[in-house]
Amino acid sequence: MHSLSTLIPYDAQKKLIFFVNGKKVVEPNPDPEWTLLWYLRKKLLLTGTKYGCGEGGCGACTVMISQYLSIEDRIKHITVNACLTPVCAMHGLAVTTIEGIGSTQERLHPVQERIFKAHGSQCGFCTPGIVMSMYTLLRNKDDIQYADIETALQGNLCRCTGYRPIIEGFKTFMKGWEKYYIDEDTDKGNGLCALGKECCRNNENANSNQLFNKSLFQPYDPTQEPIFPPELKLDHRYMKEYLYYEGENVSWVRPTTLENLLSIKAQFPNSKIVVGNTEIGVEIKFKKKVYPILLYPSVISEMSCCNVSGKGVLVGATTTLTDLTDFLNNQIKNEIKKAQIFEALKDMLHWFAGNQIRNVASLVGNILTASPISDLNPILMACSAILHVDSTERGHRKVMIDDSFFRGYRSTAIQADEVVTSVEIPFSDEIQYFKAYKQARRKEDDISIVTSAFNVKIDSISQKILYAKLCYGGMGPTTICEIHVVQAPSSSQCYEINNDDRTACDAVGLPITHLSALKQATGEALYCDDIPPANNVLYLKLIFSEHAHAKIKSVDASKAMLLPGVEAFLSAADLDEECNKMGPIVKDEEIFCSKTVTSRACVIGAIVATTESVAQKAKDLVIVKYEALEPVIVTLEDAIARSSYFSGYPRILRKGDIEEALSRSTHVVEGHVRNGAQEHFYLETISAYAVRTEDELEIISTTQNPEEIARIVSEALKIPNNRVVAKVKRVGGGFGGKETRAAFLAVPVAVAAYKLKRPVRSVLDRDEDMQVSGYRHPCWIKYKAGFNSDGRINAAKFEIYSNAGNYLDISCSMLERALLHVDNCYFIPNIEVVAYLCKTNMPSNTAFRGFGAPKAMLAAETMIRNVALKLNRSYEEIVEMNLYREGLLTHYNQVLTYCTLPRCWNECIETSDYWRRKRDIEEFNRQSRWQKKGIALVPTKYGISFQVDVLMQAGALLLVYRDGSVLLSIGGIEMGQGLFTKMVQVASRALDIDYTKIHVSEMSTDKVPNSSPTAASISSDLYGMAILEACKILKKRLEPYVSKNPNGIWEDWVQDAYANRVQLAATGFYAAPKIEYDPDTNSGNLFEYFTYGVACSEVIIDCLTGDHHVLRTDIVMDVGESLNPAIDIGQIEGAFMQGYGFYTLEEMVFSHSGEVLSRGPGTYKIPGFSDIPKEFNVSLLKGAPNPRAVYSSKAVGEPPLFLASSVYFAIKEAITSARKESGASPEFIMDVPATCARIRMACEDHITKQVKPTVTRKGKPWNVKV
Template sequence: MFKIVISRSNPMVHHTANACLFPVCALHHVAVTTVEGIGNTKSRLHPAQERIAKSHGSQCGFCTPGIVMSMYTLLRNKPEPKMEDIEDAFQGNLCRCTGYRPILEGYRTFAKVMMSSSLFNSSEFQPLDPTQEPIFPPELMTQSNKQQKQLCFKGERVMWIQPTTLKELVALKSQYPNAKLVVGNTEVGIEMRLKNMLYPVIIAPAWISEMNAVQHTETGVTFGAACTLSSVEEVLRKVVAELPPYKAEVFQAVLEQLRWFAGPQIRNVAALGGNIMTASPISDLNPVLMASGIIHLPLISPCSTEGKRTITMDEKFFTGYRKTIVKPEEILLSVEIPYSKKGEYFSAFKQASRREDDIAIVTCGMRVLFQDGTNRVEEIKLSYGGMAPTTVLALKTCKELTGRDWNEKLLQDACRLLAGEMDLSPSAPGGMVDFRRTLTLSFFFKFYLTVLQKLSKNYNGTVSAAREDELFLLEDVEWRISWSCVLLQEVPRGQAVEDMVGRPLMHVSAAKQACGEAVYCDDIPHYENELYLTLVTSTKAHAKILSVDASEAQSVPGFVCFVSAKDVPGSNITGIANDETVFVTCVGHIIGAVLADTQEHSRRAAKVVKIKYEELKPIVTIQEAIEKQSFLKSIKRINKGDVKKGFEESDHILEGEMYLGGQEHFYLETHCTLAVPKGEDGEMELFVSTQNPMKTQEFAANALGVPSNRIVVRVKRMGGGFGGKETRNTILTTAVAVAAFKTGRPVRCMLDRDEDMLISGGRHPFLGRYKVGFMKNGKVKSLEVSYYGNGGNSVDLSYGVMDRALLHLDNSYNIPNVSSVGIVCKTNLPSNTAFRGFGGPQGMMIAECWMSDLARKCGLPPEEVRKLNLYHEGDLTHFNQKLEGFTLRRCWDECLSSSSYHVFWSCLAGALVHVYTDGSVLLTHGGTEMGQGLHTKMIQVASRSLGIPTSNIYISETSTNTVPNTSPTAASVSADINGMAVHNACQTILKRLEPIKQSNPKGSWEDWIKAAYENCVSLSATGIPDLGYDFEKNEGKPFCYFSYGVACSEVEIDCLTGDHKNIRTDIVMDVGTSLNPAIDIGQIEGAFVQGLGLFTMEELRYSPEGNLYTRGPGMYKIPAFGDIPTEFYVSLLRDCPNSKAVYSSKAVGEPPLFLSASVFYAIKDAIYSARKDSGLTEPFRLDSPATPERIRNACVDIFTKMCPSAEPGTFKPWSVRV
């Protein structure tokens, strides 16, 4: 995620690159700028740093440096960018906290597109002055003018050689015929890091002039094979602007594909030749190049007597998965992209799970050349990626279509032929078989209509145009510049200026985060003699371990030891329910760990540990668990009223089920622990990225066999948490603690993203089965519902998640008769755990499913049926809690009004406060900071409570030796309980100061504190701020209060591809009296966008054996900048104080996440409209998430019918729904 800026002279260019991929060896003669190099908190922030901080665009801060550097690079190249430039620059940047809106709003000021924002004052921003940017280093400028010499760097296992001439390159390839040619390292770097590939010799041709040259010829434009994709894009844009349109058809298609090819930091370094030679079957460009005509690829070989040969990129070019006809010793010199001819038409298409920076599911290039002045096909090429192990041409189809007229008969025959030729095995790698097959036909239909329209226009109506009802299918889902607006509460008139409660105070760490100065766990400087730990985990879903052999690891340089269960001095049983072991022999869990002197050595050693298994049959899915009755023992029920009688009185009864997939937390900072043994009495200090210091302390002490008072857990900040660091960090922390105990040396471990996703679990997948009785007017009378959650292989927090799902099964609807049961399935997957919402989104989503379907069954508008069933003030919920201060109907009315809906539709906590003699305050509380602004809010609470400026108050960290026995920072109650604890502690100090203030009423805060110290008054204080519910009796009070919110969303879907775009979302949220509106709105937007991922995009795909396919950002996609609503309006409900929390506030971290279900059900409504065109009017099943695959498959049409599904049970699927 971290970006650097690479600057070169002659000519001067600046571009971003991914620091984690770009080799240091390739940086010779270039200037590298990091976020620390453009500004800092000690002297001056760069405007790119200042604006993201002051516009509240930094929450956890882990992504902030990368976003800052993307903006900085754009400003160096274009000091007055357009908003389109800004949004394009952020492709490839991800943020899991903010929802992107505040980042775009802050940086919008550079584009001179102003919006009135009450969250920040743009007049306070320092102006951008390009003349003040750092100059290119003169010594590098001097070196670049000198003759370059060949470079050679040698490591332990890899040699990097960078030649300067083609002659040198040819000689090197002769010496090392199997050497990899690397320009940007975007493919080889991934293979070496994540796929355990080793390339002993790497040759970098970036300095070879012939391989960077661009030539304009009579037949096209020739690019050197080392030309970066960004340079190809730049050249083609200029060429297209100068050429007649008919001549630039291929160039336009290449540009369209490049627009969505990765992000700029990849396009800036990845080479055109590298993309071809990688031979990926889902390449964005290879189908376009293959279809474009005759692509000549000149090759040079040191072994050939002729020296050079030219090959054609045709159906023979790709010989197998990631293989071509190019010989190992041959070098690709250049690629010629041809001009198109008169009468030639070209289109390219790509479908992915996410529009920005995502690999293709299916991609294609389509070209047709007509006989002069006619609509008769002279030549046609249809090339597809994602339909075979290689890029393929539909040769049979093309042969049949040649010589035919471009009309509906040709369309029908083409689709029939393609359906047969582009067939896939139902077990094909990658899955989504029906979707992929349908896309081949959908793309051709779009191509057919596009060409038909152009023919009609070019031949003045002699060729029939597309029908009116088909033209809308040519419109891509629109991707427009985003726009947003927030409506805040206003602080009361007369509130003191220094009283910051209710004001949009900037996140206290935002500036440090924007400058790269914020310290995260792995940023702690290395200790002398420190070791690095790498986990060894099971590769089998269910198996007995027969043997573990770490002998080969001992030969790896720097190896120290292997740690296993026998090294645990205390208890090897851990977990929330004491049903897990530190080192275990079950699914995806830790078997052991390797310690070495460096991270690289530790990882190498771990990879060669050999494990022998006796495989057992796993239980992976909810359906399998139901069939085999594999359940965790606690089954919860909530019953109310007489369900049987309710069904008897109902006019209609609807039965159905809905599945909701799980979700990966994808906190940007993965799990990390540093354990430092203190050398006496078993003392150990643990620096951990955790939401739960107390449990971390308890579990580590338990594993080490020492009392908890010997373990100190310290948390400075986290790079995101979302519930994923509430309990699951302990499986890593205990392993690291045991390793540190065994060796007596400090031990560190930060998981790679794929490791983290493999072992840490996520949101529980759910299956809901329901039976609902209702009247003709849509009034619900009775509900019977069963929830099944996939808990994984241990209890963890699954019972609590299921409890919450049952408590939210009504969402906001008054259901007089309810019978519900919640069952947690035990499966052979890593244990699922807490995630923002904690079961609530699953429970509410299933409620909205049956509510949506019964409205359709009644033939009534869904919004009318929803409003009819909403609770009223004073109603009792299905768990018998009375609703007081019920503001939901206010939120409903305001949201429908602001969105113009009808117009368009026609726990425990603690705090410790130290006051020092200079009047400054050190505040410590039991909550942890993970980006949610908790520290900022606590400072605001302390400021008001003590009546002093926020600048006098400082929070250093959360640690178990200052505030013991804390609750985890979770469940959206941290501000409530810690805020009250801070308030109580401050009140204690004020009470002690009362006599001193009375004796000196005109004194200052500093005077009173000094007098208190002289009079031996304690200036430290602690503070501790009746909930409970009985499922058996259905009585009690599970919630202190309720949070309310309403969202209205508008979407567009592409019925042919399954794409969707969020056009507009309006949110009205009741947060009580906001402690900090900027932070609260940031939480609302961040939760909403995280929910967008849950309900529309993020999909965990497992093999039938329980192996997770979707590991890492390459396979698992969270929402990006372009996925947020184009228009995003958030309002805080006014005049609704909450008397049950600190300063009348309400929890805001989790409740807004479910509001993104409005997008899911807007998509479902759009699909319903599309299905009506096929004569389908009954309610239909749409599981979550609503991915392009599910959307397209639900839009039943002639193309889906031409690609029928294989009969379940007749094949082994590539992936299963867990």
């Protein structure tokens, strides 16, 4: 391929040898382009390790790497991101995956058991990675503390649980962990349970009134861990060998001497040195960079040592950031007076990336990447660190990191043929003050917005500043410099179990663990892309539009088709025009765009090839020529200016005489609220797998709506629906994002499989998924309210503008939900809502947990607070004046029955100790200028129904086998919300058998046809009732045999019925009462019932940086009589944290041209482990049965999300305190999300007044508010 081979020793090792889960792996022809994740999943078929993002940002692919350090005679264990780790770097190492530590068939590891029993796994896609992070911590440390757990989990994300149960389970590995649950010196404990010492958790005896029983945990014994492979310990040549692996496009070299490394760099200056592959790996995957030669200097001694020199420390170029942290800690202990720079660097390293990245990334790698937002470069520049550099031509030289080191964007003074061997960091002196700071969107594992380091020397006698060096990142294309010569979270979960008439087998109301959680914790749970590939399987890659609005002039796939392995190119030409359409309500979307693209998410075609890599390469060879069209409508302002609305809008809802009520009101307030888009960020990206057998087609897809997938495929291929079966085993998170949008991938996959008569599969990369799958709708809501001096609201007008994107999708239903929830919890006798659905050139937005309610309710809450502000009265007074109560009418004239809202409100105030804390906060704010606290209450009322009659139906199939086991099938899918578990509990009570006898395998359209999407939080209600019907039928058939043998057991009666040829299969069907709403008269019932709740949150903000922390959250939720309190509490906490992300953290960024700039966890931040409230208390309202749902329960998936706005409003309260102190108006507008930048700018002071908006050279901001 090139002359590199002439520089390689003749005895270089060309085989890759390593161990996986104790078994030796010998790969004779390793390809340097293979990642460890690819090798584990595709070569070894170990699918427990998941692909979540491909950039080392989510932790789903976490595995443990072990190495024997012969000099120290110890085994070192680290976690790594397998998605970035080159498999070629594994030579001589031992890899442990989730499959290697325990299984359901043999022995569970205690980590797996505890996350399972603590209810720490919902959808389960993130679980293996989280388990491996905790497992590695236990392998490395005996006496772990809470801070160790926090650090170990920094690189892991979960979108479902809200993190609390994971932490609860893992804290049990700490010695004396019980103190985090109960404080012996107090009555209430550590904020966890109001029962204090009487808390059920302190009862060693198992009882039903606890979420998990610690006495049932198997003890952790570190001596029982698998042994390190003796061969790697005894044979030291593995770590000394010269390695040379040659692939089709890339060569991998691991030289053993610096001399050899320099000689290769001299002849191939553009070759890349790899240490952790954390930057190069991302460039190769997402930026399509190709580096023909990769040099891996991991065994070169000159580059791997850390030493103390006379002036400071020398850090080897391949020293990992984790090892550097340990080294710095030792130096700080030994040289406390000279360690200010080390302290600053160590502190910054804690916030640098996740643990998995720090375990492999190097300090020198970070320097040479030369990122303008580097966390570490400002520190190194401020302290004038020196790089030791070698090359064949120039020999050894020293290069200081000063204001001339960074030559431009990602460019340094180091020459292409040079190798940095170490970095010298100086000691500090006694007159020196050194500090570093980082501001980011999320506290942990986040890239910086800005960073800084300050190096100041002060004369000890005169106290004059002798020297000041101030360095900044994020302020320009490079790091810039100015020189002047002059505690553990706690929580509680309170609920009751109604034991009246409970039988021994009755599982309803018990905190049973998620039925799939055990398999999820061991990696045995299969998701769509885990299905073993067939021998003749093909891989599909979609080709998306590169323009937001353009005419397709031509599509040329000829070059792609010439690539070996390419089997087909599919486009609109492969489908009849009438068959090339889809859409859940209106068929306004083409499967393959034929003439015009209206967003960058439009699918133009698909490449089908024998391997995924070939499909990817071929996809990039397809040439699409466009003719740009105008206008490109991106923002709501664009749409409003051009009256770009979907047909049928505005939608208007009126009640009463609005103008008359406003005219007689004593006061009027006006304002608006605005929210950006929110990405679903389910951990499992959209994927699909289709197999044709004869003239039938089976589709496995990550969808919340299998019936729709089957129907669209049937229509596209012109085959009857009974020939197409759609199946879903489980989905790795959905949140509404897979209700309709999964079809744009599943349908092309199915079409390809049918036409080519071979199995076809596809999985979207994270960046693709985030660019095309749609989001929560950006929304702009204007309000006007009229009210009297006592605070009673007479009338309100709302004007809603929602950015739907380019297709209708189900945006009309979303907007309808917004119209119906714009009152939130307040009785407004006269109301008008005018809602516009804006058509833009953005990817089609879609369902997201809460649908349109969280945005509309935000407007109502903001309005109520402004009423209080206008009257100079307390928010609580205004709420209680206007709060809904039993018997009142909503603005669509539905009578509220069984309204527990006032109870939730009062109970939350009481349990949160609201009034005392509010007084304490007022006193704190009087004493503190730059830190402010805030506390806020927020109620919610969420209607439960699809609002469309045809969807309010459900089916169930019950099959009883001769051994008494029961197979249950329903039309709903399991995506982590616990639907299957709850339905097993319902069947258990209805049949009066132990729940362990009942199994739900999957959702399949050939078992339960014509199903509704699993959405709107109503699936438990619908399918629970269908199951009751099926169980009723079956029990009726068994009655004669029960009567004949009353002392028998379930198996006896089943066997007797079988012997008498009685049918042991039953179907159940449920159709909810017809919706009696008349839009013409605006009257009737739209919802089956309402789920109520109230939250109280307390925050503290830093007025100078905009940082905030949630100190405490208390939630009281009415879920009726809970079917499963563990699952319901998990849903409440998970919804709250997802809402917390929406209201305060998650910011999607778009360009003027409609390009999505937030494409992965590196640029889009969901809440992490450290973001949960320091104290998180959840109570389920007692004594509130719901007569309108199965076993008096209530839906819980979506209603709690809005309660997270309590954090947003608490932040506003804190900001208001700051503004009053600076003389600014207490009335201000802050868009959602309340990012640190928005918080900082809202805390108006003399600094903020000097800030001007950032603009590009063209005079426009670089991104837009959509």
